[in-house]
Amino acid sequence: MDIQTLRTAHPDHWMRAAAIRTLTLDAVAAANSGHSGMPMGMADVATVLFEKHLKFDPKAPRWADRDRFILSAGHGSMLIYSLLYLTGYADMTLEQIKNFRQWGAITAGHPEYGHVAGVETTTGPLGQGIANSVGFAIAEENLRARWGAKICDHYTYVIAGDGCLMEGVSQEAIALAGKQQLSRLIVMWDNNGITIDGKVSLSDVTDQRARFAASGWNVLHCDGHDPVDIDRALTAAKKSDKPTLIDCKTHIALGHAAQDTSKGHGALTDPAQMKAAKEAYGWTSEPFVIPAAIKAQWEAFGARGAEARAAWDARLAALSPAKQAEFARIFAGDVPAKLPAIIRGVKKAATEAGAKLATRSASEKVLAAVNPILPETIGGSADLTGSNNTKTADLGVFSAEDRKGRYVYYGIREHGMAAAMNGMALHGGVRPYSGTFMCFTDYARPSMRLSALMGIPVVYVMTHDSIGLGEDGPTHQPVEHLAISRATPNTMVFRPADLVETAEAWEIAFSSKKTPSVLALSRQNLPMVRKTHTNTNMVAKGAYVLAEAEGKRQVILMATGSEVEIALKARDLLQAEGIGTRVVSVPSMELFAAQDEAYRRKVLPAGPVRVAIEAGVRQGWDRWLLGERGRDGKADFVGMSSFGASAPMERLYKEFGITAENAVAKVKALL
Amino acid sequence: MDIQTLRTAHPDHWMRAAAIRTLTLDAVAAANSGHSGMPMGMADVATVLFEKHLKFDPKAPRWADRDRFILSAGHGSMLIYSLLYLTGYADMTLEQIKNFRQWGAITAGHPEYGHVAGVETTTGPLGQGIANSVGFAIAEENLRARWGAKICDHYTYVIAGDGCLMEGVSQEAIALAGKQQLSRLIVMWDNNGITIDGKVSLSDVTDQRARFAASGWNVLHCDGHDPVDIDRALTAAKKSDKPTLIDCKTHIALGHAAQDTSKGHGALTDPAQMKAAKEAYGWTSEPFVIPAAIKAQWEAFGARGAEARAAWDARLAALSPAKQAEFARIFAGDVPAKLPAIIRGVKKAATEAGAKLATRSASEKVLAAVNPILPETIGGSADLTGSNNTKTADLGVFSAEDRKGRYVYYGIREHGMAAAMNGMALHGGVRPYSGTFMCFTDYARPSMRLSALMGIPVVYVMTHDSIGLGEDGPTHQPVEHLAISRATPNTMVFRPADLVETAEAWEIAFSSKKTPSVLALSRQNLPMVRKTHTNTNMVAKGAYVLAEAEGKRQVILMATGSEVEIALKARDLLQAEGIGTRVVSVPSMELFAAQDEAYRRKVLPAGPVRVAIEAGVRQGWDRWLLGERGRDGKADFVGMSSFGASAPMERLYKEFGITAENAVAKVKALL
Structure with missing residues (x-):
């Protein structure tokens, strides 16, 4: 040159x-x-x-x-x-x-x-x-x-x-x-x-x-x-x-x-x-x-x-006050004032209906209620729309022909989808969420880390969140992926147990301004575990007492998502033998860790045997099992220590020992 | 149709x-x-x-x-x-x-x-x-x-x-x-x-x-x-x-x-x-x-x-017995009988020289000794050859012009590199290893998981393994990546502290038939911590007593890789105050977990205060801090709880509190 x-x-x-x-x-x-x-x-x-x-x-x-x-x-x-x-x-x-x-x-x-x-x-x-x-x-x-x-x-x-x-x-x-x-x-x-x-x-x-x-x-x-x-x-x-x-x-x-x-x-x-x-x-x-x-x-x-810029300022100022306020709101990332009421409505209806539902379907119900009042959401999926349940009727499809469409068919591109969501959140004025199978967290990882590092409220809808997905087998069964997202700083990982917890998780995710969320959702149907309606967002506490021990509290069972049902069954078995058992639902370890010591002690007091149940690896659980007043020799874990397998889900849970009976056996061995 | x-x-x-x-x-x-x-x-x-x-x-x-x-x-x-x-x-x-x-x-x-x-x-x-x-x-x-x-x-x-x-x-x-x-x-x-x-x-x-x-x-x-x-x-x-x-x-x-x-x-x-x-x-x-x-x-x-196939069998049988044996060896994935001696030689020379060295350079020294006797290795890097230290003089470069070349310039393609290594290992007859920055584990994750799921001995050389890489900042500084690989079933994660441990880690990685290895290696120079030569491969034990307490053993410090040096300094400070302190090097949690209870108890007995030092997140450490006879309230961790920052590494270690002084302070607070 x-x-x-x-x-x-x-x-x-x-x-x-x-x-x-x-x-x-x-x-x-x-x-x-x-x-x-x-x-x-x-x-x-x-x-x-x-x-x-x-x-x-x-x-x-x-x-x-x-x-x-x-x-x-x-x-x-x-x-x-x-x-x-x-x-x-x-x-x-x-x-x-x-x-x-x-x-x-x-x-x-x-x-x-x-x-x-x-x-x-x-x-x-x-x-x-x-x-x-x-x-x-x-x-x-x-x-x-x-x-x-x-x-x-x-x-x-x-x-x-x-x-x-x-x-x-x-x-x-x-x-x-x-x-x-x-x-x-x-x-x-x-x-x-x-x-x-x-x-x-x-x-x-x-x-x-x-x-x-x-x-x-x-x-x-x-x-x-x-x-x-x-x-x-x-x-x-x-x-x-x-x-x-x-x-x-x-x-x-x-x-x-x-x-x-x-x-x-x-x-x-x-x-x-x-x-x-x-x-x-x-x-x-x-x-x-x-x-x-x-x-x-x-x-x-x-x-x-x-x-x-001055000319633009003038054009903005010429909009109606309501429009100006709305523009400011979407760029500030504020949620509409009516969001909490909408969420409460979903929760109340859910508690009343009491129907079994996969949390991915629960998520769809929440989105169907929320998307109409959050015009800034842009949903999508990496070619798993029907499985991730991310598309609601009102969104329309974003395309060259319809730029107002709010649903993106990303194709089989988990990484590109995550990176594009980062771009949307950074641009401002829109709030992106999208889905794939939780196992494909792996494909999206580089961009998921950057969501966390940049502090932007992207929402990852990760369905089929365990061996519970069944026949597709170990290539599609996340085992280490909850641990992976939990290990990542500034990331909220939610694993809701039913429609109520799912609604609460979405409320937090959509209200977030500085932290991305990972929603781990089940493929399989789950019973309602929140039987009584409360206005309080319990997921915001990270963990809470879902079912109290009757009689002397000898055992605390902790569980997340699809395994909360198993913990409740184990509690029934233990209580039937007169063993007082508390069940703690742990929809978000990060939010629980952020609670004050007094609350954490209330949920996890010293003394009882602790067993956690989650269809993933143990890594991350020891803090709650052995720490926080827990004790080595008085705690155990029911979960996965290997990759999964291809079979119907009921069989897999049985073969991998993620059952109420196994939880009971582990408890008894520690009492 | x-x-x-x-x-x-x-x-x-x-x-x-x-x-x-x-x-x-x-x-x-x-x-x-x-x-x-x-x-x-x-x-x-x-x-x-x-x-x-x-x-x-x-x-x-x-x-x-x-x-x-x-x-x-x-x-x-x-x-x-x-x-x-x-x-x-x-x-x-x-x-x-x-x-x-x-x-x-x-x-x-x-x-x-x-x-x-x-x-x-x-x-x-x-x-x-x-x-x-x-x-x-x-x-x-x-x-x-x-x-x-x-x-x-x-x-x-x-x-x-x-x-x-x-x-x-x-x-x-x-x-x-x-x-x-x-x-x-x-x-x-x-x-x-x-x-x-x-x-x-x-x-x-x-x-x-x-x-x-x-x-x-x-x-x-x-x-x-x-x-x-x-x-x-x-x-x-x-x-x-x-x-x-x-x-x-x-x-x-x-x-x-x-x-x-x-x-x-x-x-x-x-x-x-x-x-x-x-x-x-x-x-x-x-x-x-x-x-x-x-x-x-x-x-x-x-x-x-x-x-x-019969004709091919005949052609193979026509080779010299030595060639037939060699062909069988490389397809069986057996290492040559002389590998242990070569490794011992590297260790002995390292102990005698006692020179400061980054473990990525230590890795290069090991490869320089081993590649000539392992003609089946195919090395490479995702465009970081000089940083990953993966290329040794004898390899040659694989290309259309030189098919005998054993080094692949993969380009900036961590994912494609990992997937190609899987393919090589599956083909048989070759043994692939390749490097990138540890943070870019994220890019390679989908294929790294498949190495583990398939049970194939691919080796991932992940250099620049902490905030110790310094100025490149948080986008390049792994924080959660040790936890990510450790959370993955059937994966050996090695974080060697010096040339001796690096040689031992490579010996295990190259001898593996069913498990991939992740070598986490430092950018920065590290002192030799193994002062006395032993023929025994200590890394194979996963964790071992590197420095015994003098006087009553009140403290156990655990550390990996670049933080072993800090643990040894902390031990000096504590011993100077008469506080008996053992230092345990933990090059591989997986291999330590595989040891029998008696050995684990010998290394981590009940009683002493435990503090672990690692420039990554705590997730994964609680098992060794609180479990294995440890106790809540008698254990602490010196490491990262956020993403890193861009600055010279000495400053980063100080600002993030990963220092001997901070370890000592945490120990004293628990004594």
């Missing part, structure tokens, strides 16, 4: 882009850690995007109608930090840039949502950003259909690297976006031909343009260092009726000795090489110093959006 | 295929559960494959040079069960077919490896089979290069459905296969246009042929119900120098009232509709009865391979 030619061709642009390149070099050198080459390679594309296309206002970073910019190649975090600093985001100070990757700085190694205004999603785990972007674009289409283009009318721009495109989740995202004709989605591929191990050709020969075209994308290309060509491509992309891939041919670590090499991917900190690169750029300032003239140009780009 | 025309055109073929269709209908009806439509749709393709192409011998189902047949669309399990029964696999009796999906039967809901001769891999979780197949084909190429085509010369055939192709892992597999020009891999796509939720077009518009072609595949198509056309395509596929996709246009549930509908995907059990379908087929036998003439034709296909 002839730097001199680039400099001469577009000298002002060149220096603006050089500001990104040198800030990147300086910050990475100061941290002695990070990734220099990607921001240096994509500086030109990003400059043109922020200069001429991106609708944004650094003074109002949460402006609902801003364009979203997603750095899917999150290791290039100095690209976005540079852009935010240069365009004038208040919290992105030079001090923050200088403290890149240091404790307490908002300039984390990878861009983290919630740390930095202007960072729309946490990226770094590759492929996530591009997969999130599909959710952003779906949310935009849905809100535009519901609120009109005067209120919602923006683009989602993504920078993705070769790594993003190699991750399988990118295929799920691409195919979903192509099917949905998400024309407001524009992906700029940093086609530099380099990965950490060397050239992309070491591991890939894919014709990416052909691959995207195969899934219904508009495909463009440009010279990623020519601002005119970049502008041409972006302009064309915005006019497409399909999602657009722009293949931006770039040079990683442009102008540095490590240019076009895998070394350029990493931290370029050699002082002499840095000096040489800056010289090649014609950059004469001290480290971290951006010449005032250049900074002023950047800040002018930052100021460009103020007018559009 | 005009059944009559099909029947008339190829009457003998038709009845052979009808045998599959009717067995499927009968078995699903008997089970009242299962998936009828897929076997009914792909019966013609499978019939032609088994009749004319597949090299197999039901009398020798483990014949090393057989073609592999993989049913990636595993829900169609009755297809493979029918084929195995019809061609004469001894253990696939009619009784087994009649007991489809019942307890104790080998005819599980989804095909399970190890249950059934002829089932090469466990499928059902979609996309896994096609991704496994890449590993099968790599193993075949590598063994052919090493042993010659007289000993290894076979194809891998896959039947994949729309669901397999929607799953992201399929893209990783396709791209890897295309890059590696795996011309012995032939995928037959069951292009029936139907998924559970309805038409494929509900969620996908991808031009699959173009997508495969974009990744370097040979793409063919055929009428999936015309035996001549199917044969033509398979014949052509075998001649390609690229992997081949055959787009087989089919009708799901052919000939049934549910044909071409999503209902056809499920269990078709309506008696009248079954009767009508059988009439349309011209099938007059009773349920489960295959007319002798048709069974004889099928058995003739089963007998077709005997000659080739």
